[in-house]
Amino acid sequence: MIEDRIQSFREILGQERVLSYLKAAWKAGRLAHAYLFLGPEGVGKASVARALAAALNCTQPLPEDDACGKCPSCRRMAAGTHPDFLVISPEESKAQIKIEYIREFRRLTAYPPLGGGWRVALIKPAEALTAQNDAAANALLKTLEEPPEWNLIILAATVEGDLLPTVVSRCQKLPFSPLPGPLVARELERRRNLTPPQAALLAALSGGSLGRALALDPEALLDQRRQVLADLEQMGQGSITAVLDWALRLAKSRADLDYFLVLAQLWYRDLLLSHFKAPSRLLAHQDFREALEEQATAGAPRTWFARCAALAAAHRHLQANLNPELTLDILGLRLQQGKLPL
Numbered sequence: 001m002i003e004d005r006i007q008s009f010r011e012i013l014g015q016e017r018v019l020s021y022l023k024a025a026w027k028a029g030r031l032a033h034a035y036l037f038l039g040p041e042g043v044g045k046a047s048v049a050r051a052l053a054a055a056l057n058c059t060q061p062l063p064e065d066d067a068c069g070k071c072p073s074c075r076r077m078a079a080g081t082h083p084d085f086l087v088i089s090p091e092e093s094k095a096q097i098k099i100e101y102i103r104e105f106r107r108l109t110a111y112p113p114l115g116g117g118w119r120v121a122l123i124k125p126a127e128a129l130t131a132q133n134d135a136a137a138n139a140l141l142k143t144l145e146e147p148p149e150w151n152l153i154i155l156a157a158t159v160e161g162d163l164l165p166t167v168v169s170r171c172q173k174l175p176f177s178p179l180p181g182p183l184v185a186r187e188l189e190r191r192r193n194l195t196p197p198q199a200a201l202l203a204a205l206s207g208g209s210l211g212r213a214l215a216l217d218p219e220a221l222l223d224q225r226r227q228v229l230a231d232l233e234q235m236g237q238g239s240i241t242a243v244l245d246w247a248l249r250l251a252k253s254r255a256d257l258d259y260f261l262v263l264a265q266l267w268y269r270d271l272l273l274s275h276f277k278a279p280s281r282l283l284a285h286q287d288f289r290e291a292l293e294e295q296a297t298a299g300a301p302r303t304w305f306a307r308c309a310a311l312a313a314a315h316r317h318l319q320a321n322l323n324p325e326l327t328l329d330i331l332g333l334r335l336q337q338g339k340l341p342l
């Protein structure tokens with residue numbers, strides 16, 4: 001797990017507003033007894049929970065209000081053996097958090113934290129409290145209604161709509177934002193030894209989630225991109241058979257199809273950026289900068305806007321489970337039609 005390595009606020013990427021809010025509440029002695037961290041996966045929710053637990057229990061916190069990383073408590077956090085930091089998650093391959101885990105936590109809260117500081121329980125994903133039934137959520141509700149002293153509950157969830165409203169209303173909500181692309185790219189270069197253009201492409205596909213970016217395989221992605229660009233070029237030749245063959249092939253593989261939709265959209269977005277003379281560091285396909293600039297001077301922005309719209313429409317239709325082959329036939333024809341002078 002990537003977030004397991006992070007034990008302090010200073011290591012967190014982005015999320016400045018959340019961090020300054022939590023630090024201020026901590027210093028003022030006004031921490032809520034339960035927080036709901038809301039935001040996409042892989043943007044640092046669990047890392048912030050861990051860093052907060054480390055800071056609250058650190059015996060020699062740094063002047064900038066952060067864990068020292070050296071005291072016995074910080075060392076136990078780093079080793080994953082701190083008795084007062086609990087992660088409550090579903091068992092592997094299960095969707096639901098067992099009610100026993102919540103009951104066990106509830107029993108613990110009858111006693112003060114072992115280290116004499118704060119007991120922090122991270123529940124992730126909080127959606128797993130209600131995945132099959134509400135039993136675990138209802139058990140937790142009792143603790144939320146009578147918050148025990150020196151216990152802090154952090155629920156990490158993607159959307160609050162999947163949680164019980166009674167649970168949500170007893171937590172203080174903290175929204176986490178997607179991470180800026182350049183920040184994700186820089187981190188990928190550092191951790192994965194990627195070239196700047198490779199990192200930019202992965203970052204563009206990650207939607208601001210470092211977790212998602214780190215899970216992508218750069219080699220497989222570059223292969224996908226080669227195929228997508230070859231497909232776009234072939235369709236541009238104007239043969240109807242090429243379009244129908246392409247639709248038939250892509251309808252068979254949802255993964256290839258998803259890659260096509262997002263990589264092609266990024267391609268037309270890059271053409272528009274090049275046309276409007278945006279700095280090349282903003283491009284997703286940076287290694288194709290020259291080709292993009294060449295095409296950008298020859299083509300018309302209206303065509304690329306239309307193609308982006310066609311790709312977005314296809315994406316919506318596929319999400320609504322409309323016939324993929326039919327959706328792709330139409331998408332192929334629309335992408336090809338854009339070739340004609342508008």
Ligand SMILES: [Zn+2]
Pocket residue numbers: 057058059060061067068069070071072073074
């Ligand atoms: Zn410390």
